Amino acid sequence: MTWHKKEIDSAQVKEIAARFGVDLLTATVLSRRGVTAPEEVRFYLEKDLRFAHNPFLFTSMEDAVDRILAAIEEGEKIKIFGDRDVDGITSTVLMYKTLEELGADAEWALPNGDDPYGLTTKAVDHFVEQGGGSLLITVDCGISNVREIAHAAERGMETIVVDHHNPPEELPEAVAIIDPKVAGCGYPFRDLAGCGVVSKVVWALRFARSELYKQTFCLMNVRPGNGTYVIEAVKLRNLVVVDRVTENLAPGVVRIEQTRLVDFFAGCEILVYDAPPQARMLRELFGPAIEFGLTDMAPQIGKALPEMAGKSVIKIRDQLRGAGYNAKAPSELDVFVDLFISVVHARNPGLFEDFLPLLDLVALGTLADLMPLRNENRILVRNGMEVLNSTAREGLRELIATQNLVGKRLSTTDVGWQLSPVINASGRMGVPGKAAELLLTADPARRRELAEVVTGLNRDRKRLGDAAWEKILPAAKRSYEELSGKLVLVADREIYRGITGIIAARLVNYFNAPAVVVALLADKAVASLRSVAGFKVGEFLERSADLFIDYGGHDFAAGFSITLENFEEFARRVPLLVEDLESVPASGEVLEIDAELPSKYMTPQLVDLVERFEPYGEGSPPLVFLSKRLLIAGLDLVGKREQSHVKLLLDSGPFKWPAVYWNAANRVGIEFNPGDRVDVVFRLGRNYFQNRESLQLTVLDLKR
Numbered sequence: 001m002t003w004h005k006k007e008i009d010s011a012q013v014k015e016i017a018a019r020f021g022v023d024l025l026t027a028t029v030l031s032r033r034g035v036t037a038p039e040e041v042r043f044y045l046e047k048d049l050r051f052a053h054n055p056f057l058f059t060s061m062e063d064a065v066d067r068i069l070a071a072i073e074e075g076e077k078i079k080i081f082g083d084r085d086v087d088g089i090t091s092t093v094l095m096y097k098t099l100e101e102l103g104a105d106a107e108w109a110l111p112n113g114d115d116p117y118g119l120t121t122k123a124v125d126h127f128v129e130q131g132g133g134s135l136l137i138t139v140d141c142g143i144s145n146v147r148e149i150a151h152a153a154e155r156g157m158e159t160i161v162v163d164h165h166n167p168p169e170e171l172p173e174a175v176a177i178i179d180p181k182v183a184g185c186g187y188p189f190r191d192l193a194g195c196g197v198v199s200k201v202v203w204a205l206r207f208a209r210s211e212l213y214k215q216t217f218c219l220m221n222v223r224p225g226n227g228t229y230v231i232e233a234v235k236l237r238n239l240v241v242v243d244r245v246t247e248n249l250a251p252g253v254v255r256i257e258q259t260r261l262v263d264f265f266a267g268c269e270i271l272v273y274d275a276p277p278q279a280r281m282l283r284e285l286f287g288p289a290i291e292f293g294l295t296d297m298a299p300q301i302g303k304a305l306p307e308m309a310g311k312s313v314i315k316i317r318d319q320l321r322g323a324g325y326n327a328k329a330p331s332e333l334d335v336f337v338d339l340f341i342s343v344v345h346a347r348n349p350g351l352f353e354d355f356l357p358l359l360d361l362v363a364l365g366t367l368a369d370l371m372p373l374r375n376e377n378r379i380l381v382r383n384g385m386e387v388l389n390s391t392a393r394e395g396l397r398e399l400i401a402t403q404n405l406v407g408k409r410l411s412t413t414d415v416g417w418q419l420s421p422v423i424n425a426s427g428r429m430g431v432p433g434k435a436a437e438l439l440l441t442a443d444p445a446r447r448r449e450l451a452e453v454v455t456g457l458n459r460d461r462k463r464l465g466d467a468a469w470e471k472i473l474p475a476a477k478r479s480y481e482e483l484s485g486k487l488v489l490v491a492d493r494e495i496y497r498g499i500t501g502i503i504a505a506r507l508v509n510y511f512n513a514p515a516v517v518v519a520l521l522a523d524k525a526v527a528s529l530r531s532v533a534g535f536k537v538g539e540f541l542e543r544s545a546d547l548f549i550d551y552g553g554h555d556f557a558a559g560f561s562i563t564l565e566n567f568e569e570f571a572r573r574v575p576l577l578v579e580d581l582e583s584v585p586a587s588g589e590v591l592e593i594d595a596e597l598p599s600k601y602m603t604p605q606l607v608d609l610v611e612r613f614e615p616y617g618e619g620s621p622p623l624v625f626l627s628k629r630l631l632i633a634g635l636d637l638v639g640k641r642e643q644s645h646v647k648l649l650l651d652s653g654p655f656k657w658p659a660v661y662w663n664a665a666n667r668v669g670i671e672f673n674p675g676d677r678v679d680v681v682f683r684l685g686r687n688y689f690q691n692r693e694s695l696q697l698t699v700l701d702l703k704r
Contacts, residue, residue, distance in 0.1 A: 140194025
């Protein structure tokens with residue numbers, strides 16, 4: 001294995017430590033991982049939901065909220081249609097539970113059996129035949145369903161699309177589209193999971209029940225300039241800045257009606273911080289006859305935030321928690337806006353308190369869909385993991401018990417290996433409704449039954465996957481060679497359509513190349529595509545869009561269905577489609593080291609750093625450390641069937657560390673022995689054995 005420790009600028013490390021109030025080791029890890037922009041650092045250091053993005057940044061959010069609330073008020077039947085995977089199932093459950101709590105007449109449905117991905121005309125017709133409904137909400141799907149949504153309109157149903165997949169050139173005719181990947185949507189982060197997007201709609205619906213919904217607030221600040229006064233003002237609607245004006249004026253030169261201020265403030269109460277000096281500067285500018293009628297927010301801010309009472313905006317800026325997360329120092333008005341929003345949240349604690357318990361499902365869906373753990377995904381998943389570890393959701397508690405995880409502090413790894421596959425299996429085996437019902441039912445006996453059903457489906461899925469892997473691997477190797485290592489394409493009539501995605505992901509890991517796995521059915525072919533960094537899934541599929549019945553997905557995972565005749569043409573095209581691509585170099589055996597630790601850092605407190613950088617997952621792997629000249633104080637060979645693993649006791653000086661080195665028994669006596677001094681690359685985590693917790697190193701590599 002090659003060990004690589006990226007060179008970093010020590011001055012930058014010190015600057016990060018000073019600016020954000022963190023220790024040098026934390027700053028080192030941030031720098032080495034390229035997390036240096038203040039706007040990104042906040043998502044690693046903060047967990048407060050206030051640091052997530054406001055859902056009303058979606059330009060269509062009000063349209064979606066108004067239509068849903070109108071449907072509830074008028075007693076309309078609302079139909080929710082989701083996808084068959086974990087993200088789709090959690091999205092469906094989140095939306096349904098929210099609408100149910102709001103008093104809606106709502107029903108849900110998911111694709112069954114051999115139904116294709118996304119909404120179908122068959123599903124629309126079924127909705128109508130089962131008693132109709134005038135509002136359809138698609139979750140984790142819908143952005144590509146132009147024809148199906150048009151069909152719904154013909155059958156008298158309006159549609160709201162809540163999705164996160166890449167949009168096609170032609171968007172569906174919907175009442176509202178909430179998808180962060182749609183150009184011009186207004187949202188600043190494109191990589192939410194489907195359930196993450198649903199959670200934004202849920203928060204907006206809850207916000208709309210407050211007196212704050214659609215309220216406009218005008219906040220103003222006046223400050224001295226160079227012989228002038230600078231007037232800055234913003235308008236907030238749903239706590240989002242929707243308009244801003246700045247005037248730099250000399251006293252007695254312009255009348256107020258000659259400025260933009262009159263129109264800007266028309267019909268709006270003007271809020272300021274510390275009114276007396278603000279009013280004095282305005283009088284100097286426009287004369288004593290002009291009356292602004294300012295409302296001073298300083299007393300209310302001081303009451304809600306006692307630590308800010310009596311302080312100037314400049315002093316508050318220096319101690320404001322989020323000030324350092326701006327690329328440039330916030331203006332006085334920016335500080336005032338932040339304080340105002342903080343007061344609103346303090347007065348309305350339910351905005352986040354009621355939202356927080358939903359994040360267990362958001363964490364599940366985000367991790368299962370392999371969304372990158374950056375930006376606000378980190379805050380959503382971090383909070384979601386805390387909720388999951390004490391979840392009141394009985395269906396999840398039943399599943400956790402079935403997986404023998406009760407009493408264990410669940411990690412993102414546990415979610416990825418123990419929970420997500422079980423939920424996912426129900427969809428892959430054609431009955432996603434079983435998992436959704438498990439998460440929804442209030443009947444304890446039914447929950448136990450469903451938990452056993454979905455775990456059984458997961459066992460069946462594993463058997464199918466293992467059998468398919470053995471069958472397709474020789475063909476995959478041939479395809480890899482024929483396509484010069486640029487892509488792997490396999491198709492077979494014995495591949496069960498529900499496991500194409502799993503097999504494709506496994507092929508990507510095996511070959512480090514994009515993979516397309518095709519299940520050949522009686523009347524068509526259904527495929528899953530999994531990608532690697534640098535391979536543009538959307539562009540690849542668009543070049544054969546004329547052949548597909550339908551297709552869609554996001555940057556690293558997609559799928560399509562195609563007639564058997566057109567599949568033959570697609571297979572002929574593939575060599576041409578990848579001809580201009582470069583082979584992906586073998587990532588091989590490179591260990592990226594986050595920090596080298598002197599012996600004084602090798603103490604149990606190191607776990608605090610490890611947990612500060614949680615959650616771990618896509619785009620945010622667990623921290624990897626290097627420590628040199630550790631003594632192998634103990635060594636045992638372990639293993640259930642054969643002793644293929646090594647259990648070590650590593651002496652760092654201040655502390656002796658239990659460690660495990662997987663599949664390394666054959667290296668004992670050749671590359672290392674008890675009593676050796678070794679340089680070790682490792683990860684640190686918590687080990688649970690017989691209901692006891694301890695810290696343990698996982699050795700990735702070591703050298704004498």
